[in-house]
Amino acid sequence: LxxxxxxxxxxxxxxxxxxxxxxxxxxxxxxxxxxxxxxTQADLQRFQQLSEQSRDFSYALVQISPDSIEVSDQEVDDYYKENEVQFQTPEQVRLAYIEVAEETLFDQIRVDEDEALSIYQEQPERFMTSELRKARHVLIRVPEQAAGNPAEWDRARERATEYIRQLEAGTSFEKIARLYSQDTLSAGKGGDIGFIAPGDLASDTLERVLFRLDVEEYSRPIRTDQGFQIVQLVEVQEPEQQPFAEVRENIVNERKGKLAQTRFIEIADELANLVVEQPDDLTEAAETFGLEIQETGWLTSSSTTGIFADSRVRLTAFTPEILEEGLNSELMEIADGRVLAFRVLEHKVPELKAREDVAGQIHERLRARKASTQAVEAGEEMYAQLQSGIGLQELADKNALKQVRLGALHRDDDRVPDKIMNLAFTAARPEAGGVSVGGVALDDGSYALLELHSVTDAPDALxxxxxxxxxxxxxxxxxxxxxxxxxxxxxxxxxxxxxxx
Known part of the structure; x- marks a missing residue:
């Protein structure tokens, strides 16, 4: 297999x-x-000082509205001619494909009552209930926040050992659980946690011990993620044969699954050969296995719907042997239990869009570019004034800019754009009574002016x-x-x- x-x-x-x-x-x-x-401790301390440091700064944005920018028809023509590749329609294909899915084969397969009953009778051991064990336990909890402290575990072990001594002296397990167990759900019931099936317990060690105990026997203290536990076996419920009516559906589905998997492998193996032997047509492959030849709509290399959700299908569809030679693809697995092969029905090569269809788009792009250039130029001039000693507030008032000051911020505060935050935390520490200044162009076309007022360091203790x-x-x-x-x-x-x- x-x-x-x-x-x-x-x-x-x-x-x-x-x-x-x-x-x-x-x-x-x-x-x-x-x-x-x-x-090292020193590295961690330095990291803490940097990550927990806060900075108090002000900033203002220099922005130029694209709506105020004029763009001539000549500029549009020049941009259109110089950037024709940006205004081409995307390459497109329309595909025909055949698909085999194990899930579809599963739905087509029928398993009758006699076959299911035969499986049930021939393999009775598979249809037994699990052995169940009724148990009590005592939990001596180690708090999660103290899990790294060995002394806490030692104290919990000592308490567990003391409870074992009390059990050996004749105190009932139920009484110990009621008095001392820190499992609030079961303590009031004498530690009763009901019937346990294999796989029910979070601790594999605890489960292995429980399924080795005799009735009324209790374990030694067992360390688990929660702390230390003592478990006692109260009762054993032996495995029983499940009625056929209860397991019939499971038997049928399991049998159908095996048959579907076998059939899927057989079809996939033969289909892989057929799409190569008949390289320019899917008809014979489809008819051999009763498959429907399906068709897609127009797809581009950036489409991610349908069979193009698989990146290998997208890539293969635009290869020369598929596009130009008209060959079938190889059989491809696009998910567990799902394979397909395809070929191109139609192909559209990229074409240059008419100037009138993209003129509006070019206008917007050029206006934004010019606005950004003007904003950066104006911002750099104002930054030079900041460096000469003119305050940010004065510049903001003079140029109708909005000044923003949010107080002392940590570097992970998301209320401020990343570039401004990076500028603020890389600026030199200001001298007492002074400020440090900076300027940076932002991705949205604006320019940020910054004034750093103070730096507050994190505590040294760690x-x-x-x-x-x-x-x-x-x-x-x-x-x-x-x-x-x-x-x-x-x-x-x-x-x-x-x-x-």
Whole structure:
């Protein structure tokens, strides 16, 4: 089955296993780097000081409205001629395709009553209920916030050991649970947690111990994520044969699933050959398996609906052998249990749009560009005045700009555009009674003028708990791995095919 599945996906065994080995090596490399990386206390303290630092600054935006900008017809003509590639219609295709889905085959398969009953009678052990074990427990909880403190675990273990001594001295398990268990849901019921089936408990260790106990026997203290637990077996409910009526549907669906999977692999294997043997037509392949030849609407390389939701289909549809030679694609798996092959019905090459159809778009683009240029020029002139000692408030009043001051902000405050925030946190610390100034062009075409009033540093103290939390927040191991990848990209010629991700 393993080999046939690989063949259906056009994989040979050696290539598939080699790719798995390479992936495993990469994961091991990433894990080893991430788990062995660390930050010193001094680094963490410096990071805290920077990340928790706040800055009080004012800024004003120099903006020019595009509506106030004039653009001539000649400028539009020149831009149109110089940028024709921007005004072409996208390349488009319309496809015919055939598809096989395991889910569809599942719906077509019929399993009768006699076959289902035969499976039930031949494999009775598969249709037994799980063994259930009724239990009580005592929980000595270790608070989540103290989970990293060994002393807390030692205290919890000592308490659990004391309860074991009381049990050995004759105190009932139910009484111990009522008096001492920190599981508020079960303590009032003497620790009763009801019947437990395999897989019910969050702790595998606790479950293994429970299913080895004899009735009335209790365990030694068991360490779990919650703390220490003591468990007692109260009653065992043996497995029972499930009635056929209760499992009939499951038997039928399981049988249909196996038959559908087998049939899917058979069809996919044969279909993969047919679309190659009849390379310029899907008719024979469709008729052989009773498939419908479906058609798409017009699609571009940026379409992501229908079968173009799969990036490989999008890429393949625009390759020369498919577009120019009119060949069928190879059989492609686009999801688990779903394969298809396609060919191009119609192809539209890019065409230059008429000037009159894009003139309005060009006008808007040129107006925005001119407005941005004028805003930056005006902003840079005002920035020079800031540097000469004129205050931001005076400049704002003189040029009808709106000054914004939100008080002391941390660097992650999202009320301020990123470029302004970056400018504010890279500006020099102002001297007492003075300000630092800056200016930067923004992505929206405006220009920001900035005045930094003061810098408030974070406290130097960093205790052990805070250091641990900060280390987790920094995720230094992941940053180290990202840095390694970046250095590889810089040192070697690395190409990333984004459409294949």
């Amino acid at each position: 393993y080999t046939r599945l690989l063949q259906a996906q056009r994989y040979d065994k050696a290539r598939f296993e080699a790719e798995l080995r390479e992936q495993e090596k990469l994961e091991q490399f990433e894990l080893s780097l991430a788990s062995s990386s660390f930050m 205790d052990e708990t805070a250091a641990l939390q900060l280390s987790q927040r920094v995720n230094y191991g992941r940053r180290e791995f990202s840095a390694v990848l970046q250095s590889i990209k810089e040192e070697f010629d690395v190409r990333i095919f984004e459409n294949n991700l």
